[in-house]
Structures are given as structure tokens and as C-alpha cells.
Amino acid sequence: MRYLDKTAIENISIGAAFLGTGGGGDPYIGKLMAISAIEQNGPVRLYSVDEIADEDFFIPTAMMGAPSVSSEKFPNGSEFVKVFQKLSRYLGKDNIAGTYPMEAGGVNSMIPIVVAAQLGLPLVDCDGMGRAFPELQMVTFNLDGVPATPMAITDEKGNIGIFETIDNKWTERLARAVTVEMGASALVSLYPTTGAQMKTSGVHGIVTLSEQIGEIIASKNRDAKDKLEELLQLVSGYELFQGKIVDVIRETKGGFNLGRMNLEGIEGHKGGNMDVHFQNENLVAEKDGRVVAMTPDLICLVDFETLSPITTESLKYGKRVRVIGLPAHEKWRTAKGIETAGPKYFGYDYEYVPLEKLVNKAVTDHV
Amino acid sequence: MYRIGIDVGGTNTDAIILDERHQLIHAVKSPTSLDIKTGIESSLRQLLQEAKIDKAQITHAMLGTTQCTNAIVERKKLAKVGVIRLGYPATASVPPYTAWPKDMVDILSGSYSLVQGGYEYDGQLLGEVDEEEIKALLDKWRNHVESIAVIGVFSSIKNDQELLVRDLIQEEYGEAFPVSCSSLIGSVGLIERENATILNAALCKVIAATTSGFIHALEEEGIKSAQVYLCQNDGTLMSIDYAKQFPILTIACGPTNSIRGASYLAQIKDTMVLDVGGTTSDIGVLQDGFPRESSVAVEVGDIRTNFRMPDIISVGLGGGSIVRVSDSGAITVGPDSVGYRIGEEALVFGGNTLTTTDIAVRLGLAEVGDKSLVSHLEEDFALAVQAQIAAIIEQAIDKMKTSSEDIQLVLVGGGSIIIPDQIRGVARMIKTENGNVANAIGASIAQISGQYEQIYIYSREPRESSLKDAEEKAVKQAVLAGAVSETIELVEVEETPLAYHPENATRLRVKVVGKMK
Numbered sequence: 058m059r060y061l062d063k064t065a066i067e068n069i070s071i072g073a074a075f076l077g078t079g080g081g082g083d084p085y086i087g088k089l090m091a092i093s094a095i096e097q098n099g100p101v102r103l104y105s106v107d108e109i110a111d112e113d114f115f116i117p118t119a120m121m122g123a124p125s126v127s128s129e130k131f132p133n134g135s136e137f138v139k140v141f142q143k144l145s146r147y148l149g150k151d152n153i154a155g156t157y158p159m160e161a162g163g164v165n166s167m168i169p170i171v172v173a174a175q176l177g178l179p180l181v182d183c184d185g186m187g188r189a190f191p192e193l194q195m196v197t198f199n200l201d202g203v204p205a206t207p208m209a210i211t212d213e214k215g216n217i218g219i220f221e222t223i224d225n226k227w228t229e230r231l232a233r234a235v236t237v238e239m240g241a242s243a244l245v246s247l248y249p250t251t252g253a254q255m256k257t258s259g260v261h262g263i264v265t266l267s268e269q270i271g272e273i274i275a276s277k278n279r280d281a282k283d284k285l286e287e288l289l290q291l292v293s294g295y296e297l298f299q300g301k302i303v304d305v306i307r308e309t310k311g312g313f314n315l316g317r318m319n320l321e322g323i324e325g326h327k328g329g330n331m332d333v334h335f336q337n338e339n340l341v342a343e344k345d346g347r348v349v350a351m352t353p354d355l356i357c358l359v360d361f362e363t364l365s366p367i368t369t370e371s372l373k374y375g376k377r378v379r380v381i382g383l384p385a386h387e388k389w390r391t392a393k394g395i396e397t398a399g400p401k402y403f404g405y406d407y408e409y410v411p412l413e414k415l416v417n418k419a420v421t422d423h424v
Numbered sequence: 425m426y427r428i429g430i431d432v433g434g435t436n437t438d439a440i441i442l443d444e445r446h447q448l449i450h451a452v453k454s455p456t457s458l459d460i461k462t463g464i465e466s467s468l469r470q471l472l473q474e475a476k477i478d479k480a481q482i483t484h485a486m487l488g489t490t491q492c493t494n495a496i497v498e499r500k501k502l503a504k505v506g507v508i509r510l511g512y513p514a515t516a517s518v519p520p521y522t523a524w525p526k527d528m529v530d531i532l533s534g535s536y537s538l539v540q541g542g543y544e545y546d547g548q549l550l551g552e553v554d555e556e557e558i559k560a561l562l563d564k565w566r567n568h569v570e571s572i573a574v575i576g577v578f579s580s581i582k583n584d585q586e587l588l589v590r591d592l593i594q595e596e597y598g599e600a601f602p603v604s605c606s607s608l609i610g611s612v613g614l615i616e617r618e619n620a621t622i623l624n625a626a627l628c629k630v631i632a633a634t635t636s637g638f639i640h641a642l643e644e645e646g647i648k649s650a651q652v653y654l655c656q657n658d659g660t661l662m663s664i665d666y667a668k669q670f671p672i673l674t675i676a677c678g679p680t681n682s683i684r685g686a687s688y689l690a691q692i693k694d695t696m697v698l699d700v701g702g703t704t705s706d707i708g709v710l711q712d713g714f715p716r717e718s719s720v721a722v723e724v725g726d727i728r729t730n731f732r733m734p735d736i737i738s739v740g741l742g743g744g745s746i747v748r749v750s751d752s753g754a755i756t757v758g759p760d761s762v763g764y765r766i767g768e769e770a771l772v773f774g775g776n777t778l779t780t781t782d783i784a785v786r787l788g789l790a791e792v793g794d795k796s797l798v799s800h801l802e803e804d805f806a807l808a809v810q811a812q813i814a815a816i817i818e819q820a821i822d823k824m825k826t827s828s829e830d831i832q833l834v835l836v837g838g839g840s841i842i843i844p845d846q847i848r849g850v851a852r853m854i855k856t857e858n859g860n861v862a863n864a865i866g867a868s869i870a871q872i873s874g875q876y877e878q879i880y881i882y883s884r885e886p887r888e889s890s891l892k893d894a895e896e897k898a899v900k901q902a903v904l905a906g907a908v909s910e911t912i913e914l915v916e917v918e919e920t921p922l923a924y925h926p927e928n929a930t931r932l933r934v935k936v937v938g939k940m941k
Contacts (some may be wrong), residue, residue, distance in 0.1 A: 085728075086518060086615065089518040089523055090518055092522070092523070093518060093519070093522050123545070125680075126545045128612065128613045128615075129577060129612050129614045130514050130542065130544070130577045132514065132516075132517045133512075133514055133515070133516040133517060134516050134517030135516075156585075171517070173545055180453065211515050213515075214513070240548075241544075266887070282684070298843075307920075349673060371720065419592070
């Protein structure tokens with residue numbers, strides 16, 4: 058067990074924006090909520106997965122909806138506890154042992170810190186994605202057959218709903234429709250999980266990893282190259298490209314922010330070209346017409362100099378970036394994982410090949 | 425007919441006179457005074473004495489000033505602000521002033537209230553304004569606040585609630601009471617817009633003092649009938665009345681004036697501009713004659729805001745930058761500088777500090793001071809320093825580029841003598857006559873603009889009519905700021921689709937520009 062203070066929250070929010078792979082919303086508002094919550098209630102306890110009991114129950118809380126809405130109409134602050142307690146009462150359990158982030162990337166890394174601070178509960182160092190994904194069934198617990206419901210959903214006005222669905226894709230479908238009605242931003246508590254389930258089906262150590270990523274990125278007066286090397290070593294990642302954004306094509310479809318950006322090589326990649334396709338998150342990267350990384354592996358865009366993560370909503374013509382590829386958690390690389398969040402699910406006609414293989418293949422071809 | 429332009433920079437206050445064909449009649453440069461005001465007065469006096477024109481012929485006077493920026497950075501002369509946020513019960517999780525520097529909150533008094541109101545993302549009502557609630561609040565705040573900031577959730581979609589609250593405040597506190605409405609200041613992103621609105625509200629006393637001081641200085645010199653304007657950071661002007669409503673828009677107008685002036689002097693509308701000062705250099709990009717705008721949140725005095733700002737890179741290199749050689753023989757240039765003491769400290773002026781200006785003189789790029797005082801410098805060494813200067817500029821230029829193609833660069837500013845003719849990535853370098861007062865020229869040739877931003881839902885209001893609506897509203901803003909409506913044209917359209925929205929909602933921002941009255 059250790060305590061998360063303001064500095065830890067700052068760093069986690071940076072790491073979460075990195076693991077958000079362009080989506081998951083800018084954790085800025087979430088960070089302010091978390092800081093304001095610990096200023097009122099004191100620091101939050103963080104437990105590792107080994108420190109929790111198998112038979113205890115844990116409930117995550119998350120924000121659902123459009124990041125640009127939550128940057129304008131953010132919560133009252135009482136919804137987190139309300140939706141958490143609604144679900145715990147519905148489950149008939151008044152002794153929930155703690156909370157954890159459903160999604161490590163983006164704004165949802167911060168909401169459980171608020172809940173933990175307000176309820177005095179511990180936070181568990183574990184999530185259900187190891188990154189950010191846009192849909193509720195794209196969760197490692199789902200891959201292992203853990204139901205998303207019963208689920209509670211609420212808005213800042215006080216409306217509350219409970220869902221029990223026939224499967225987790227229906228949870229996504231119904232929750233999304235309600236979220237739009239609630240003003241395109243809602244709070245959900247779902248995937249009630251036992252300690253044992255977290256041990257077998259969660260992505261462990263993710264809060265700490267986010268914090269370490271944030272620490273490296275935030276460290277001052279250091280050469281970008283040294284920082285990058287340390288970062289890549291920490292996450293077993295690869296620098297896929299150094300480029301300048303020369304074109305961004307966007308459209309909104311079915312409630313998602315879709316698009317493609319084109320990068321022109323700079324520095325060590327002069328003369329090269331990269332296309333990155335995104336649907337909220339960055340999903341496929343093609344270098345000189347050939348795929349070099351694809352979902353569920355992570356494709357992270359960072360500022361060329363500072364390594365600050367860049368969200369797809371803030372992509373800017375002319376911005377100089379580094380494209381970093383990270384292998385996804387092993388659960389995503391199973392057949393069920395690829396079926397749930399692989400390239401075909403998002404409409405890209407590629408067979409999934411792990412990042413390491415694609416990178417090594419490119420190197421061999423080159424030689 | 426003459427126009428006067430004054431630009432107050434960190435080091436110098438520049439003043440110029442243009443005739444009706446925009447020809448430069450006279451220019452003076454004098455040090456910026458600590459109180460700014462006396463520097464403006466003395467440069468104006470010197471300008472008029474030397475130019476010997478008929479003062480009655482002066483029709484326009486423009487001022488580009490750093491006073492608002494300084495007031496925020498130095499926390500001086502700021503008003504006590506009351507913040508009214510319309511949107512409760514939403515948004516209470518992050519109250520106003522979260523993450524602000526504490527000394528700033530204390531100075532502004534930190535008064536705020538979250539009240540009912542606001543809209544949803546699609547324009548549906550989130551909450552209705554309760555007039556009694558507002559009036560009770562105003563009773564409580566009477567004589568405690570000097571200015572009020574009003575921020576409504578999604579007021580960028582509908583701002584009638586903000587305007588209603590403004591009217592209520594002015595009914596209670598009087599017509600002249602300063603009220604800043606967020607929908608007129610920043611874009612979507614409540615916290616950043618709120619922060620910008622609070623700063624705007626806090627600046628009401630500074631801008632009042634600045635404008636009356638400028639008008640007074642003009643009158644002292646016998647200029648009584650000129651139209652008076654202030655420079656905005658987008659390269660356009662605002663009337664005094666408008667400036668009093670939006671003082672925050674003067675922030676960063678200095679670099680904007682320089683690149684606008686450079687565009688005018690070089691007669692080029694699309695180019696990159698390098699403005700070299702004494703300590704730093706600014707690089708900006710002109711698109712169709714106006715500076716490219718920054719698209720990321722910008723910090724002003726450690727406070728995150730989202731009002732429009734020019735996209736400028738500053739590097740620590742100028743005419744007074746100090747040149748050093750380490751024990752290992754490595755050469756460094758800047759970022760520290762002898763600044764305004766260059767006239768005493770640089771070698772060519774008999775001083776003891778090796779500066780970039782000395783290198784320029786040694787290489788014959790400039791004729792200032794006594795060149796025999798630098799003849800002892802080896803030519804190879806001077807060339808190595810010059811390569812270092814070129815490398816700093818090359819890197820900064822590259823950051824601002826939007827493609828790998830070589831760019832065209834217009835060079836202005838008093839320190840521009842230190843810049844070598846060849847820079848990698850630059851196809852063509854243009855040096856202009858009078859480039860050392862480009863900022864004051866930029867101040868005096870500016871036009872009047874208007875901007876409007878709103879989220880439109882194209883499936884309900886088609887793109888064409890949405891564009892038309894936004895343009896009409898922007899034109900209204902421009903007319904309010906002092907533009908002649910017949911001359912107004914559309915110069916910028918920015919569309920950003922919103923994620924998750926089922927009906928193709930798009931944030932649309934348009935900008936128009938017209939000639940001054």
C-alpha cells in the first residue's frame with residue numbers, strides 16, 4: 058500500500074494521456090477533479106492486486122460520453138459516489154472493498170481517484186484495458202466472461218438508471234443511447250468484480266506504470282532522446298516514426314470521431330511517410346504504405362520535443378511528433394481479444410500481427 | 425492625413441507617423457519607461473517635434489501595449505472580480521480558481537458562485553437562470569467586487585443567459601459596471617474559458633488607465649480629433665469602447681504587430697517572419713496577411729486559458745546575446761543577453777562582453793560602434809559563432825514549418841543584423857528598409873476584425889446556413905469594434921467536428937476583417 062498525493066496525480070494524468078493513444082479524453086478536467094477531491098479528503102491509498110482479498114468486491118466508476126462535452130459540462134462531483142453506491146446497494150453489498158479504473162487511458166484514470174478520496178476507499182493498481190478503448194465491452198474482464206451489468210448510470214441532474222443486459226455489447230449499445238440523452242456525458246459504475254477476478258482478468262500495475270510514464274515525460278531539463286529511451290524501455294515500446302502532421306481528415310460517424318492523419322518524415326525519417334487512422338483512439342499506423350502497428354497494440358503520438366501526449370482532438374497541421382508503438386497486454390492478443398478490439402472489429406481489413414513482428418520484419422526487409 | 429502608431433515593447437517604445445498612402449514619414453525609438461506612461465508621452469513628444477507635421481491632420485492614433493500582460497504577470501492594478509458560473513448542479517466538481525496561483529486568487533478576492541443555468545451540448549436547456557438568486561448574490565457582493573465574470577455552460581452554443589445576467593448586473597450596479605461574458609472571449613472548454621474571462625474582468629482598471637492615459641497624452645500634444653484604437657493580438661484594431669470590454673485581447677499584440685508590419689514592408693501576405701530583438705527573437709507565420717493562431721491552450725501568468733493567441737515561437741537569441749567559449753572550445757550563444765546595456769557592454773562600444781553584435785561587425789554584416797575593437801577576433805572563430813546563430817534559427821524555423829519545403833523569410837527587428845544570409849531551410853530571405861520599427865508600422869496599418877464561434881448541428885441547420893449565420897454574427901462583432909460594414913470580408917473558417925455526437929455537430933469559428941471607420 059502507498060499513498061497517492063498531488064504529484065502522483067499529476068504524473069498519472071500524463072501517463073494516462075499517453076496510454077489513451079489519442080482518445081479517452083484529455084485528463085485535464087479529471088486531474089482538477091482528483092486534485093480538488095484529495096485537497097478536501099486527503100491522499101488516496103493505492104493497493105497492489107496482491108494485497109487485496111479474493112472474496113472482496115470492487116466497483117469501478119467511469120465517465121462515458123464525448124470528451125469535448127465533459128470539458129464544458131463536467132460533473133457536480135456527487136455523481137461518482139451516487140452511482141457507486143447505487144450499484145453497491147443494488148448488488149445488496151454495502152461493504153465494497155475499493156475501486157479501480159476501468160480504463161487506464163485518458164480521463165477515466167482520474168475518476169476512481171475522486172471516488173476513492175470521497176469515500177475513503179482504497180484504489181487498486183489494476184484496470185480493465187491497459188489503455189483506452191471506445192466501447193464498454195472492450196474490457197479484459199469481458200474477454201474472460203465477466204458480465205458488465207448490473208450497471209448504474211447517472212447524470213449531474215440526478216437521473217439514475219440500472220441496466221441488466223443479455224450481454225456486454227448490449228450494455229454498450231443501451232448505455233450509449235442513454236448517455237446521449239443525458240447530455241452526451243454520464244457517469245457509470247459497472248463490471249462489479251471480485252478480488253479473484255481482478256487477479257485473473259485485470260491488467261495489473263497500470264496505475265504505477267502510468268505514474269512512471271508521467272514521471273519520465275514531466276522530467277525537466279532533459280534531452281528528448283534520453284527521455285524517450287527510458288520511456289521505451291519502461292513500456293517495451295518502439296519509436297515507429299518521427300514526423301510532421303501535414304494533413305488531418307476528419308468526420309463524425311455513429312457518435313465517433315473518425316479520421317486519418319498523414320505525417321511527413323523529419324529528422325531520422327526524412328523522406329518517409331506515415332498514415333495514422335483513428336476512431337477516437339489511434340488504431341492503425343501505416344509507414345510508406347505498409348502497416349507497422351495496429352489495434353489492440355497501442356499507437357501513441359507524442360510531441361517531438363517534450364514527449365507530451367497528443368489527443369486526436371488536438372491534432373494540428375504542422376505539429377512535429379514521434380509515433381510510439383507499445384505491445385498490448387497479452388489478453389488482447391488472444392483470439393477473443395483480437396475479435397473484440399482487433400483491426401477487423403474497427404473496419405480495417407487486416408489480419409492482426411503483433412507489433413514486435415511487424416517492426417522486426419520491417420528491419421529485416423530493409424537489410 | 426496622418427496616422428500615428430506606438431508600440432510599447434519590453435525594451436523599447438517605438439513611435440511612427442504614416443501618411444495616407446502608408447508611407448513612413450518619421451520614426452523614433454526610446455527606452456520603455458518603468459511606468460510605461462511617461463515612455464509613451466516622451467516618444468510621442470519627440471516624434472511630433474522631429475516630424476514637424478500639421479497636428480490637425482492626424483486622423484488616427486493606435487497603441488500596441490504590454491500593460492495588460494505586465495499587470496497579470498506582476499499581479500498589479502488588478503480589479504476584485506466576482507465569478508458567476510451558470511450551470512449548477514453540473515460542474516461543481518471543479519470550482520473556479522482550481523489550480524490557480526494562490527497569490528493571484530487573493531488579489532482578485534476569490535469571490536465566486538455557482539448558480540442555476542447553462543445549456544446542453546445541443547442547445548437544450550440545462551438550467552434556467554433564477555433572477556432572484558442572481559439579485560441576492562449581487563446584494564451580497566455590492567461594494568466587494570469591482571468587476572464580474574459571467575460563464576455559462578455551453579454558452580458558445582447559446583449565450584442569451586450570459587447576456588441576461590449582464591443586464592441584471594448593470595441594472596443593480598449601474599450601466600458602467602464592467603461585466604465580462606465568457607461567450608465573447610473564449611471557446612469550448614469551460615475551465616480555460618472561465619480563466620480567460622476572469623483575467624479579462626480583472627484587467628478593467630488597467631485598460632481604463634491605459635486608454636485614458638493615451639488619450640490624455642495625445643491631447644497634451646494637441647491631437648484632439650484623432651480616432652483612437654488599441655491593437656489586438658490577431659493583427660487587427662479595436663476601438664476604445666471595445667478594448668474596455670476585451671482588454672485581454674491586447675495580450676501578445678507586440679509580436680503580432682511585428683509580423684504584420686513585416687508583411688506590409690515586404691508586401692507579402694503569406695510568409696514566415698523573424699523578428700530579432702535585443703534578447704529574444706520571435707518567429708511567426710503570416711497567412712493571408714494575418715498571424716497564424718495557436719490551437720493549443722496557452723498559459724498567461726501561469727493560468728491556463730483558451731482565448732485566441734498568435735502562434736509564436738520565441739528563442740533566446742538577439743543582438744545583445746552573450747557569446748561564450750567553454751574550456752573544451754564549444755561555443756554557446758545566449759540565451760542571456762546584455763539587453764539594453766548593449767551600448768556600454770558590447771566590445772564594439774568599448775565594453776568587455778562579447779555579443780552577437782560584435783560578431784556581426786567583425787564579419788562586416790553591420791556597421792555599428794568601432795569595428796577596430798573586434799579586429800582581434802579570428803575570422804574562423806567569428807564564422808563558427810555565426811554557424812551557431814544559424815543553427816538556433818534553423819531549428820526554430822523548422823518547428824513552425826508546415827511542410828518540408830524551403831520557406832521564405834522576412835527579417836525585421838533591431839537585432840536582425842546578426843542573422844547570416846544563408847539559413848538552411850530558407851529559400852529566400854527578405855530584408856526590409858525600416859524593419860527596425862516594423863512593430864509600430866504593424867500597429868498603424870491594422871484593420872478591424874470580428875469573430876464568432878458556436879457549435880452547429882449540421883443535420884438540423886445545414887452547413888451553408890450555419891456558415892452564413894456565423895458570418896453574420898462575426899460581422900456584427902466587427903461593426904461593434906469599429907469596422908465599416910461595406911468593407912468587411914471573411915478571412916477565416918475553422919470547423920471542428922465533435923466526438924460522440926450522433927448528429928454531426930461541428931464547432932464552427934469564422935473571422936471577418938474590415939477597414940476602420
